[in-house]
Amino acid sequence: MKTLPEPIVISPLELLKLTTVDTIDLTETHKNETMNKLPIDKIKQACAKVIGVSVAEIESRNRFKLPALARQFAMYYALRGRTLEGVGKAFDRNHRNVFHARDKIAFLRDTDWEIKHYSEQIEQALAS
Numbered sequence: 359m360k361t362l363p364e365p366i367v368i369s370p371l372e373l374l375k376l377t378t379v380d381t382i383d384l385t386e387t388h389k390n391e392t393m394n395k396l397p398i399d400k401i402k403q404a405c406a407k408v409i410g411v412s413v414a415e416i417e418s419r420n421r422f423k424l425p426a427l428a429r430q431f432a433m434y435y436a437l438r439g440r441t442l443e444g445v446g447k448a449f450d451r452n453h454r455n456v457f458h459a460r461d462k463i464a465f466l467r468d469t470d471w472e473i474k475h476y477s478e479q480i481e482q483a484l485a486s
Contacts, residue, residue, distance in 0.1 A: 395439035396484055398432075398448045404483035405432040408476055417450070430459035431480055 398415075406413045409428035416429045429449065433456045436445045442453040442460075449456070466473040 366471065373396075392412060396435070398436050398445075401484065402432050403433045404480050407435070408479045430463055431476065433459040434463040435480065442448075 384443055402413050402416050405428045406416055409431065411425045411428045415425040416432055418425065420426070432448060433445055433451075436448065437456065437460055441447075443455045445456045446453040463473070463477070467477050468474075
């Protein structure tokens with residue numbers, strides 16, 4: 359009689375560790391090395407222009423969709439060469455907000471065509 363192999367048991371915590379986005383090396387997804395550690399003001403301006411909001415809206419506590427999306431994009435690109443805490447201070451936010459923005463944009467870039475399009479436009483604006 360043939361026996362079945364033992365099942366692999368993974369705890370929910372281990373599964374969460376395997377599926378989190380924070381294990382992705384963001385520097386590999388961006389081939390343009392000249393965009394590392396750009397001034398945060400330039401990043402905010404590029405994100406505001408592409409998304410169609412003002413820099414003041416990015417810096418505000420506004421939680422409407424477009425200003426929040428532009429802010430998350432700006433935090434995502436500001437993380438190049440900076441820490442979560444450093445970016446959080448630059449945006450007057452907690453490091454956890456920056457962590458969420460990084461994970462959300464990294465995930466949506468792979469799954470949402472509109473976010474991917476915004477991302478490509480922002481990268482072009484930052485490269486120029």
